[in-house]
Amino acid sequence: MNIKAILSVIEQVFINLFNSEKQKVSEAALEYIxxxxxxxxxxxxxxxxxxLDTDFIKQKIxxxxxxxxxxxxxIAQMGERDIEQTLSNVASIxxxxxxxxxxx
Amino acid sequence: xxxxxxxxxxxxxxxxSILRHTPxxxxxIITYIENGKAATHDLYLRAIISNDKRYDTYKSEYKSxxxxxxxxxxxxxxxxxxxxxxxxWQLFKNNFLLYEADHQKRKILNVAQLQANDKYCLGFWNPxxxxxxxxx
Numbered sequence: 001m002n003i004k005a006i007l008s009v010i011e012q013v014f015i016n017l018f019n020s021e022k023q024k025v026s027e028a029a030l031e032y033i034x035x036x037x038x039x040x041x042x043x044x045x046x047x048x049x050x051x052l053d054t055d056f057i058k059q060k061i062x063x064x065x066x067x068x069x070x071x072x073x074x075i076a077q078m079g080e081r082d083i084e085q086t087l088s089n090v091a092s093i094x095x096x097x098x099x100x101x102x103x104x
Numbered sequence: 105x106x107x108x109x110x111x112x113x114x115x116x117x118x119x120x121s122i123l124r125h126t127p128x129x130x131x132x133i134i135t136y137i138e139n140g141k142a143a144t145h146d147l148y149l150r151a152i153i154s155n156d157k158r159y160d161t162y163k164s165e166y167k168s169x170x171x172x173x174x175x176x177x178x179x180x181x182x183x184x185x186x187x188x189x190x191x192x193w194q195l196f197k198n199n200f201l202l203y204e205a206d207h208q209k210r211k212i213l214n215v216a217q218l219q220a221n222d223k224y225c226l227g228f229w230n231p232x233x234x235x236x237x238x239x240x
Contacts, residue, residue, distance in 0.1 A: 024238075028231070028234055031230060031234075032230075032231070035223075035226065035227050035230060036227075038223050039220070039223045039224060039227060042216065042219050042220045042223050043220060045216070046216035046217070046219075046220060049216065051214050051215070051216035051217070052216050052217065052220065056206070056217060056220070059202060059206065060220055060224055063199050063202075063224050063227070066195040066196075066198070066199055066228075067224070067227045067228060067231070069191075069195060070192045070195055070196065070228060070231045070232060071231040073188045073189070073191065073192055073231070073235060074192075074231035074232070074234045074235040074238070076188070077126070077188075077189075077234075077235045077238045077239070078234075078238050
């Protein structure tokens with residue numbers, strides 16, 4: 001399961017968001033970057049120690065897609081509609097990546 | 105020329121009215137959501153530090169948080185221009201119910217699983233709160 005690859009895509013998007021000119025969007029993006037990093041850390045550590053099994057991790061990676069959409073709506077509400085579209089595109093990439101990890 | 109100016113004003117007013125199409129909020133709604141976030145964090149934090157990590161011990165807390173989410177779904181179903189916010193709550197509810205069902209199925213969650221659930225729930229609560237606050 002390529003968790004690191006998926007999370008790096010998420011991080012890259014938020015790094016791009018962080019460069020946004022709008023301060024409140026940047027603040028939200030920074031918050032979302034840190035939040036994604038913390039989630040990634042918990043998953044990677046739990047996977048390394050064997051405390052988190054594959055089913056649990058898969059469930060959480062699927063949650064990432066929904067969190068991205070919710071964050072996209074939050075940012076769109078702040079007035080950055082292009083970013084909303086970008087997040088939707090990234091969500092599609094992540095869904096594809098998840099599907100690829102689940103192939104035998 | 106006057107017609108063109110008149111038309112421009114109409115278009116401008118129409119554009120402004122579109123931009124203003126956001127749901128209304130108030131401090132009570134924001135406080136209610138923030139309390140829901142705190143209750144979720146408290147649930148997982150208590151389970152992490154407690155020796156008792158059984159689902160049954162935390163069932164009533166899960167149900168209280170579900171009630172907050174359900175009431176926000178009802179609110180957003182009924183208020184104007186809140187289609188996307190309704191989607192936010194529905195997505196959160198779907199995931200929260202999965203986390204609860206997983207706890208129920210496993211009966212006991214270990215610390216790493218509880219920590220992950222806590223972080224993921226915060227990942228849902230925070231942008232939802234940001235959305236609501238941006239309406240002010």
